[in-house]
Amino acid sequence: MDIFTPLEIEAIWLSLKISVWAMLWSMPLALGTAWILARCDFPGKFLFDGIIHLPLVLPPVVIGYVLLVTMGRQGFIGKFLNDVFGITFAFSWRGAAVAAGIMAFPLIVRAIRLSLEAVDQRLEAAARTLGANPVSVFLTVTLPLTLPGIIVGGILGFARCLGEFGATITFVSNIPGETRTLPIALYAFSQVPGGEEAAFRIVVISVVIALLALAGSEILARRMQARIGNGS
Amino acid sequence: MIQIQINRQLGNFRVSAQFESQTRGVVALFGQSGSGKTSIVNMIAGLLTPDSGRIKIDGRVLFDSDHKINLKIHERRIGYVFQESRLFPHLSIRSNLNYGRKRAPKNARQIDFEEVISVLGIGHLMDQKPRTLSGGERQRVALGRALLANPDILLMDEPLASLDAARKSEILPFIEMVRDRFDVPIIYVSHSMDEIIRLADTLVLVNDGEIAAVGPVEELTSRLDLRRLTGRYDAGSVIAATVEKHDEEYGLTHLTFDGKTIRVPRVQAPVGSTARVRIRARDVSLALDKPDKVSQLNVFTGKISEIGERRNNDDGTESHDIDICVDIGVPLWVRITRWSLDQMQLSEGKEVYALVKSTSIDRQSLGQQTPNKEKIS
Known part of the structure; x- marks a missing residue:
C-alpha cells in the first residue's frame, strides 16, 4: 500500500465513510419525499418543494453556516442532541455526513421523483384488485419500477457527497482524521507553497474514484433495466 | 345474486345504476362508449367510490353507504381483466400469474394453476417477461392472473377492445372456456353485440349512466323499444x-x-x-x-x-x-x-x-x- 501516503489513505477512507453514511440517511428520506411530491397534493406543496430544492440553489456556505448555528454545540438542535443522546455533530465526521446528505438531497429526490411519476398507476390499481394491500403494492410494484430512478439518484447523490466542500468546511472545518475529506485536503494543499504535487495526486485519486463509481453504476443500471424489463 | 344500486356524480355526468342478476354465467353490460359501463364495474371493484348506494355479490356486501360499509379494493375478492392487460413488466409471466393467487386466502384457492395454464395455452410463456408477448398472449395471461386470484366474481372491461379483429376471434374461445370450465360468475363490459351474443346469458343495457333494461340476451335483443340501444344496423x-x-x-x-x-x-x-x-x-x-x-x-x-x-x-x-x-x-x-x-x-x-x-x-x-x-x- 505504498502507492498512497498515509494522509491520502486517511482522506479517501474518510470521504467514503462520510459519503456512505450521508447516503444511508438521505436515501430513505428522499424516497419518502419524492413519493409525497409525486403522489400527494396539499396546500403549501409549492413551498415544500422549494425548501427541498434550496441546497441546489443556495451557496453551500449558507447551508454550512445554518448547520453550524442550529446543530453546533450551542445550536438548539445540536444542544438537544448532545444533552439527550450525547451525540455531537459540530467538528466531527458525523456533521460532515449530515452536510453532505443535505447537499445531495435535492438531486436524489429529483431523480426518484421522475422515476416515480413514470410508474403507471394503472398497474398499482391492478395489483390492488389482485388482493395486495397498499404497502404490498408499494413494495412489489411501485418500488421495483422506481428502481432505475433510485439507482440514478443514489449515484448522483454519492458523487455529490464525495465532492462536498463548502457546507462541510463551514460546518465541521478541516480536522485531519475527522473531517479532512479529499476535496478539503486538496484545498489545504493548494493553499500551501510546494503543495502542488500532493494536490495533483489528490486530483488523480478523485478522478479515478469518480470513474470507478460511474462504471459501477452503469453496470448496475443496465442489469436493473434488463430485470424490470421496460428498458429500451 | 348480484345486487347493484349505485349513484355517483362525475363532473356533469351522473351514473345512477340499479340492477339485479343471477350470478350464474355471464352478465353483459352493454352500451355506447361513455354510457357509464366502466364506471359501474370500477365501483364494483372499489376503484371508484359511489356517492351512495349498495353493492352486494352473493350475499357479501362490498359497499353500503347507509351502513358505512366500504370494503377496500384488495378485500373485495374480485378479479379484474382490464382493456389493456396491465401485466407487471418487471415480473415473469409465472410471477404475474401467481401475484393474486398467493394473496388469496388458502381455503379459497380452488382454481388449479395447471388447469388454467392448459386451458389458456400459456404454458410455454412461463419464464418470459410481458414485453416479449403478443397482445393476444398478454390478454390471456391477464385473464389467467385474474382467475387464479380465485375471485368471487370476474370483471372484464372490454378485454378485447385493444386487439385487432383476428386477435379478438382468437381470444373469444378462451373466454368461453373460462366461462364453461371454472365456476366463476363474470360481468362482461362491451359495446360489441357480437361478443355479447357469443358469451352472455344476461344483458344489462346501459344508457347515459342509467340502466335501460335487464334480461336474457334473447329477450332484450328482440325488443323493438330497445332497438335504439341494442343497435340498429345489426338489429x-x-x-x-x-x-x-x-x-x-x-x-x-x-x-x-x-x-x-x-x-x-x-x-x-x-x-x-x-x-x-x-x-x-x-x-x-x-x-x-x-x-x-x-x-x-x-x-x-x-x-x-x-x-x-x-x-x-x-x-x-x-x-x-x-x-x-x-x-x-x-x-x-x-x-x-x-x-x-x-x-x-x-x-x-x-x-x-x-x-x-x-x-x-x-x-x-x-x-x-x-x-x-x-x-x-
Whole structure:
C-alpha cells in the first residue's frame, strides 16, 4: 500500500465513510419525499418543494453556516442532541455526513421523483384488485419500477457527497482524521507553497474514484433495466 | 345474486345504476362508449367510490353507504381483466400469474394453476417477461392472473377492445372456456353485440349512466323499444336453440327451436347442447306464397305480430326501410323496404313465409349459453 501516503489513505477512507453514511440517511428520506411530491397534493406543496430544492440553489456556505448555528454545540438542535443522546455533530465526521446528505438531497429526490411519476398507476390499481394491500403494492410494484430512478439518484447523490466542500468546511472545518475529506485536503494543499504535487495526486485519486463509481453504476443500471424489463 | 344500486356524480355526468342478476354465467353490460359501463364495474371493484348506494355479490356486501360499509379494493375478492392487460413488466409471466393467487386466502384457492395454464395455452410463456408477448398472449395471461386470484366474481372491461379483429376471434374461445370450465360468475363490459351474443346469458343495457333494461340476451335483443340501444344496423333476433345434428357432407349444423329446424354453418358443439343464433333483420326476406325452388335453406311460416314505427334518417327524411316482427314460434325480426310493405299489403296478423339464408349466419352470430354447472363438475 505504498502507492498512497498515509494522509491520502486517511482522506479517501474518510470521504467514503462520510459519503456512505450521508447516503444511508438521505436515501430513505428522499424516497419518502419524492413519493409525497409525486403522489400527494396539499396546500403549501409549492413551498415544500422549494425548501427541498434550496441546497441546489443556495451557496453551500449558507447551508454550512445554518448547520453550524442550529446543530453546533450551542445550536438548539445540536444542544438537544448532545444533552439527550450525547451525540455531537459540530467538528466531527458525523456533521460532515449530515452536510453532505443535505447537499445531495435535492438531486436524489429529483431523480426518484421522475422515476416515480413514470410508474403507471394503472398497474398499482391492478395489483390492488389482485388482493395486495397498499404497502404490498408499494413494495412489489411501485418500488421495483422506481428502481432505475433510485439507482440514478443514489449515484448522483454519492458523487455529490464525495465532492462536498463548502457546507462541510463551514460546518465541521478541516480536522485531519475527522473531517479532512479529499476535496478539503486538496484545498489545504493548494493553499500551501510546494503543495502542488500532493494536490495533483489528490486530483488523480478523485478522478479515478469518480470513474470507478460511474462504471459501477452503469453496470448496475443496465442489469436493473434488463430485470424490470421496460428498458429500451 | 348480484345486487347493484349505485349513484355517483362525475363532473356533469351522473351514473345512477340499479340492477339485479343471477350470478350464474355471464352478465353483459352493454352500451355506447361513455354510457357509464366502466364506471359501474370500477365501483364494483372499489376503484371508484359511489356517492351512495349498495353493492352486494352473493350475499357479501362490498359497499353500503347507509351502513358505512366500504370494503377496500384488495378485500373485495374480485378479479379484474382490464382493456389493456396491465401485466407487471418487471415480473415473469409465472410471477404475474401467481401475484393474486398467493394473496388469496388458502381455503379459497380452488382454481388449479395447471388447469388454467392448459386451458389458456400459456404454458410455454412461463419464464418470459410481458414485453416479449403478443397482445393476444398478454390478454390471456391477464385473464389467467385474474382467475387464479380465485375471485368471487370476474370483471372484464372490454378485454378485447385493444386487439385487432383476428386477435379478438382468437381470444373469444378462451373466454368461453373460462366461462364453461371454472365456476366463476363474470360481468362482461362491451359495446360489441357480437361478443355479447357469443358469451352472455344476461344483458344489462346501459344508457347515459342509467340502466335501460335487464334480461336474457334473447329477450332484450328482440325488443323493438330497445332497438335504439341494442343497435340498429345489426338489429335482429336472437334465438335459443338445441344442436340436433351435424351434416358433415355439407358442413352444416341443424338446430331446433320450438319444433322447427334451422340450418346454420357447422358449429363446434356437441349434439344436444344449447346454442344461440342471431338472425339479423336485414338477412330475412318475406314471401306471401309458399316459396318453391329458392336457395334459402330456412323457411318458416308465421304471422306478423308487429309492424315497427316508421323511422327518420339523420337528415330528417323518412327511412326507406321498416322492421316487422313475425311470430314463428319465437319473435323473428325482418327488415324490408316500405315499398315492399305497401306492395305486399302487409298488416298485423297476416300469414307470411320468412326466408333466412344460412350463409348470412356467420360464426360471430352463433354463441353458446352457459352450460349447467352441474354437468361440468
